[in-house]
Amino acid sequence: MQNSFGTISRFCRLYLGRKQNFARAFSINIANRMSLVNQTVKNSLLHSTSLRENLKVLGVPPKMRSEPAFKKIDSPEFHSIFTDELQALIDIFKRYYYELRIAGGAVRDILMGIKPKDIDLATTATPDQMKEMFNKEKVRLINAKGEKHGTITPRIHNKENFEVTTLRIDVRTDGRHAEVQFTTDWQLDANRRDLTINSMFLGFDGTLYDYFYGYEDLMQRRVVFVGEADVRIKEDYLRILRYFRFFGRIAKEPSKHDVETLKAIRENAEGLARISGERIWAELQKIVVGNFGCELVQEIISCGLGSHCGLPVDANIDEFKRLCADLENFSKPHTPIFYLIALLHTTEEAMSLHQRLKLSAFERDLALFITQNRKKVGVEFCKLRDYQRLCLQPNARREFVEELLKYSNEVELYNELKAWKMPRFPLTGSILKEHGLTADKRMGVIMTRLRSIWIDSDFSITGDELLTNHLADVIESLKTPPGTPNKKRKSE
Incomplete structure (x- = not known):
């Protein structure tokens, strides 16, 4: 008993x-x-x-290790994290008898032989206890917004910031957010984390604390949830995309997914509709540019997640695969939105994607530009001059034109355009005003027509020549209704 x-x-x-x-x-x-x-x-x-x-x-309890503190780490990557600032922070926590350990991604990186870019820390001290402690030690705190989640950010020696989060448990979840309660139990905190590879802690004496066999999963490059995937996904549906992101980072083969995990993802696909577009896009960006990005996006669509991420139901997989293969001809990095554009058929779908993911203005405009112009490549746009002209259009950006060439796998033209030094149009609105024009709707049209004449001259016409030889004709042409022949001037 x-x-x-x-x-x-x-x-x-x-x-x-x-x-x-x-x-x-x-x-x-x-x-x-x-x-x-x-x-x-x-x-x-x-x-x-x-x-x-x-x-x-x-859910069924996860498989638990009987002795969590089972291994000592003594590697160059581990020793590389010990800056003077980190050591000072460790000493402060020791003086006040609070436990402090490395958590999450830094532990994973160290075990994989990668020097961590930053370090997340976990502690048994509550936010109030940390604030009191740091106040006594005259340590400045920054980023007060994290406090409601249990995170305090001390700035040590006015040089290095550290995010320190109180151990916590989720007392209520709604599929998007969690109501948390602080704890001093490391195992309970480990259990609230999504994946076994993210649930380990590392002590500053090198002791690895692994409650759910995350170490073995990491060594085998296996990405699985802590406990039942279905239960953990329902706590926060964004974990669906986090799974794919970490799979790309950890796995050695693009198709070696855990069968039960994919089953749970498919069954919970509609839950992504409850997640904000900004959070979804933050994950998707990392997936598409990471390892196995092409394969993982296809798996995401296969699992029925595409429509909940703003993609069309009939996403253009063939075009996407073509683009992924062709991009091998160009140097990285590639902007993340570039990949998703290939899955779209129309500009309307580009706007739908923008509305769902809340894209930046640059991402939205690039998606619209490529969906509007990609079919013109090789038809209306054939020579370098065509793309140079396109760069100089009022509503175009050189960067967009370069991305269009990259999208279309026009390697030679892309390199030529990259090397081209774009000339500066010799006229401005101020110059036209000096020659009697008023700042009305006509000025933009006049400027566009003069710019076209300048481009047709291979950029050789000077500003004075445009004003002397062409300005009057352009103004006169605007007085004539479209489709009617020009009448002779009275002076003639």
């Missing part, structure tokens, strides 16, 4: 915060203090029928 209670206690402790009405019971050691537990909760846990119902919500 003692073993049974021990198992139940472990189960309860692991799922603290995953079901709010169990929260009080979870904090008690059932094996030793069973009489203190609410009778309703005890019956729910001890009777198999109720337990099965709870498992539907909570």
Whole structure:
């Protein structure tokens, strides 16, 4: 019976915060203090029928390591993180008897032999305790917005910032956001994280703390959720895209997905509709430019996620695959939106994508420019001069024209255009005003026509020549209704 209670206690402790009405019971050691537990909760846990119902919500507990602190790390990547500022931070936490460990991506990078770009830290200290501690130590704090999530950012020696987050559990989730509660239990915090490879901690003595066999998954380049994928996805549907992002970062083969994980993703695809476009785009950008980006985007569409990400139902997979292959002819990096444009058929679909993902003005305009002009390549636009003219149009940008050539795999023309030094049009609105023109709607039209004459001359006509030999004719042409022959001037 003692073993049974021990198992139940472990189960309860692991799922603290995953079901709010169990929260009080979870904090008690059932094996030793069973009489203190609410009778309703005890019956729910001890009777198999109720337990099965709870498992539907909570999921089957993940496989847990009996000795989490099982390995010592002593690598160059680990030792490289110890700046004077980090050591000072470690010493502060030691003086106040709070635990501090490396968390998340930095642990993963160190284990993979990669020097971390930045370090996330986790602690048993609450935000209030950290603020009090840093205030006593006269350490400046920045970025107060993170405090509501349990994150405090001290700036050490006025040189280096560190994000330190209190251990926490999710007491309520709605598929988008979580209501959290602080804890001092490292295993409970590890259990709230999405993937096993992200649930490890690393002590500053080199001790690796791994509760759910994330180390083995990382060594085997296996990307799986902590516990049941279906349950973890329902807590935050953005985890669907996070799975694909980390798969691209970790996996060695593009198609070696966990079957049950993909099944859970397909079954929860509609949940992405509840996630904001900005959050979706932040993940997609990293996926498309990462390892296996081409294969992962196809898998995302195959799982029925495309329409929830702003892509058309009949996304142009063939064009997308063609673009991914052709981009091997060009040096990286490529802007992320560039890849998604290939999946679109029309400018209307480009606007739909913009409305869903809240693209930047640059991304939106590039998508519109390429969808409007890609069919003209090799038809209306054939020679370098055609693309030079396009660069000089009022509503065009040279960068867009270069991207159009790249999109169309016009390597030679692309290189020629990149090397071209674009001349400066010799006239301005101020110069035209000096010659008697007023700043009205006609001025833009006049400027465009004069610019066309200048381009046709191979950019050789000077500003004075345009004003002397062409300005009057352009103005006269605007007085004549379209389709009627020019009449002779009265002076003639």
